[in-house]
Amino acid sequence: MKIYIADINDVTINDLSRISNERAKKAKKYRYIDDQKRCIAGGLLIKKFLGGANLTVNKYGKPSAENGICFNLSHSGRYVLFAVSDSEVGCDIEQIKITKAEKLGKVVFCKSEMDEICSSADKSGKFYEFWTKKESFLKCIGEGFHRNSKSVDVTKDFFDDNGKTYYFKVFKFSDYDVSVCSTRNDFPDTIEFIDLKLI
Numbered sequence: 117m118k119i120y121i122a123d124i125n126d127v128t129i130n131d132l133s134r135i136s137n138e139r140a141k142k143a144k145k146y147r148y149i150d151d152q153k154r155c156i157a158g159g160l161l162i163k164k165f166l167g168g169a170n171l172t173v174n175k176y177g178k179p180s181a182e183n184g185i186c187f188n189l190s191h192s193g194r195y196v197l198f199a200v201s202d203s204e205v206g207c208d209i210e211q212i213k214i215t216k217a218e219k220l221g222k223v224v225f226c227k228s229e230m231d232e233i234c235s236s237a238d239k240s241g242k243f244y245e246f247w248t249k250k251e252s253f254l255k256c257i258g259e260g261f262h263r264n265s266k267s268v269d270v271t272k273d274f275f276d277d278n279g280k281t282y283y284f285k286v287f288k289f290s291d292y293d294v295s296v297c298s299t300r301n302d303f304p305d306t307i308e309f310i311d312l313k314l315i
Contacts, residue, residue, distance in 0.1 A: 117199065117200070117201040117202075117203075117205065117296075117298060117300070117302050117303055117304060118165075118199070118200050118201075118304060118308065119197070119198070119199050119207070119287075119294075119296055119303070119304055119307045119308065120161065120165075120197070120198045120199075120200075120307065120308050120309070120310045121195050121196070121197050121198075121209075121289060121294075121307050121308070121309055121310070122157050122160075122161060122195065122196050122198070122309070122310050122311070122312045123194055123195060123309075123312070124150065124153040124154050124156075124157045124191075124194050124195070124196060124312075125153075125194060126157075126311060126312040126313050127153050127156045127157050127160065127312050127313075128153070129149070129152060129153075129156075131156050131160065131312075132144070132156060134156075134159075134160060134163070134315075135156060135159030135160060135162075135163060136159060136162075136163070139155065139156075139158070139159035139162070140156075140159070142155055143155035143156050143159070150194075154191045154196055157191070157196040157312055158189045158191065158196055158198070160312050160315045161189070161196065161198040161310070161312075161315075162187070162189075162198075163315070164310075164315045165185070165187065165198065165200050166181050166183070166185055166187060166200075167183075169181040169182055169183040169185065170182040170183075174258050176258055176259050176260050176262050177260065178255065178258040178259075178260065184202075185200060185201075185202070186200070186201045186202060186203055186204050186205050187199060187200045187201070187205065188205050188206050188207045188252075188255055188256070189207070190207050190208045190209045190251075190255075191209065192209045192210050192211045192292060193211040193292065195209060195289070195292060196209075197209040197294060197307075199296050201298055201300070201302075203298055203299050203300045204256050204257075204258075204298065204299050205256055205296065205297065205298045206251075206252040206253060206254065206255030206256030206257070206296070206297045206298075207252050207255065207294070207295065207296045207297070208247075208248040208249075208251035208252045208255065208294070208295050209248065209289070209292055209293070209294045210244050210247060210248050210251075210292065210293050211291060211292050212240065212241065212244050212291050212292060212293055213240070214240055215240050215243060215244075217233050217239035217240050217242070217243035218230070218233065218234055218239065220243070221233050221243055221246075224247070224250065224265040224266065225246060225250075225265070225266065226266045226267075226268070226269050228269055228271050229246050229269065229270065229271055232246075232271055233246065241293075244293040245286055245293055245295070246270050246271070247293075248286070248293045248294060248295035249270035249284050249286065249295040249297070250265055250268055250270050251295070252284065252295040252296055252297035253268055253270065253275060253282055253284070253297045254268070255297070256282060256297040256298060256299075257277070257282075270284065272284075273285075274301075280299055281299070282297050282298070282299060283297065283298055283299070283300070283301040283303070284296070284297050285303035287306075287307055289307060294307065
C-alpha cells in the first residue's frame, strides 16, 4: 500500500487539459475554484497511479478501477489524499477545527466511542481521530454513510465485521487528521507528498 498527499495550490484551472474528459466535466460543474482544484488534483492522482483504467461506481458512489487496483480519494482544506493498494482500502482526511465534540459526536458515534471522547483531554482531537477512522472504514467497505455509523466501533486499531478484520492507521499531517482502513495491515510508516506540477 502507498499513501500520497498533494497540495491543491499546485494546480490551476489550466490543468483541466491534463485529466480525463469525464473528470474535467465534473470539475467544471463546481462553483468554487478550490472545489475545482480539488477535483483536478484528484484527477491527476488517478491518472498517475491508475493509468488509463476504466472506473466504475457502485450503487453507493464508491469508484473502483476495472484493472483491479484498489484506491480511494479524500480531500479537506488544501490537501487531497490518495491511497492505492492491492486490497480494499478507504481513506479520509479532515482539517482539525474546534468543534462541539460531545454534541456532534452523539449523532455518529457509539457509546464506547463517546465514552473515550468525553474522557479525553483533547475532545476535538479525539473526535476527528474517530471521525476519520469511521469514514475510512465506511469508504473501504463501499457503503459510506448509507450504513448506520453507530454500528461501527473504531476505538481500537482494528474492527471485525461480517467475518473480516479491518485495520486502521492514523496519521497527523500539519493540522489535519488522516486515517486509512484496509483488510491488510500493510500500511506504510509515512505519507508521501507528491508535487502535482511534476505529474
